[in-house]
Ligand SMILES: Nc1ncnc2c1ncn2[C@@H]1O[C@H](COP(=O)(O)OP(=O)(O)OP(=O)(O)O)[C@@H](O)[C@H]1O
């Protein structure tokens with residue numbers, strides 16, 4: 001199992017000092033858990049994922065990854081965590097249209113200067129039933145297939161934590177099922193802690209551990 005305990009202590013975030021987007025978030029996510037952060041549009045889900053993924057920093061409060069206070073890490077250390085420990089499936093899947101499926105999945109390994117990644121890419125593409133699409137380009141794929149490529153790419157550097165932002169947006173039920181099964185695989189077979197932000201009710205049945213974000217406050221009623 002990959003070890004990555006995530007602890008947020010009284011985390012606040014505002015973008016412009018006027019409006020608090022996250023208001024005193026306390027949460028503990030254990031290694032190898034699979035967690036859903038649900039909540040309406042604008043409730044702060046993407047903001048929260050960006051903080052956990054070390055893409056952005058809180059205005060106040062602390063985030064601990066395996067006991068290390070991320071606020072005390074250097075830019076270099078944070079960049080290394082982002083590259084080696086965290087995989088992200090963005091809200092808009094962000095595949096590069098000029099690269100094939102194979103090249104898209106290989107890209108994070110190239111950035112990490114891992115030169116012998118071809119076998120790993122093949123393994124990932126097979127795992128997610130994408131092998132036959134290896135030399136296709138993203139715009140030749142369906143939404144569900146593209147989303148699976150995004151999951152495969154996020155797993156390329158064997159991350160400890162996989163963050164996914166609205167991964168089922170614009171997918172029908174069948175593709176939602178395929179993509180959610182891909183996340184379960186990432187969790188069970190690849191041992192990644194999986195944190196999914198979504199307002200899609202269809203996602204809820206796949207995940208036992210749920211947090212509800214309401215106007216920047218965690219918990220509370222619907
Ligand atoms: N970079 C930014 N600068 C200023 N305000 C921002 C920025 N990013 C988000 N916000 C504001 O923060 C609030 C929360 O946004 P966020 O994207 O975290 O919500 P969300 O829950 O992910 O919504 P959705 O379900 O629509 O994706 C919104 O009011 C948004 O306008």
Ligand SMILES: [Mg+2]
Pocket residue numbers: 045046047091165166
């Ligand atoms: Mg969002």
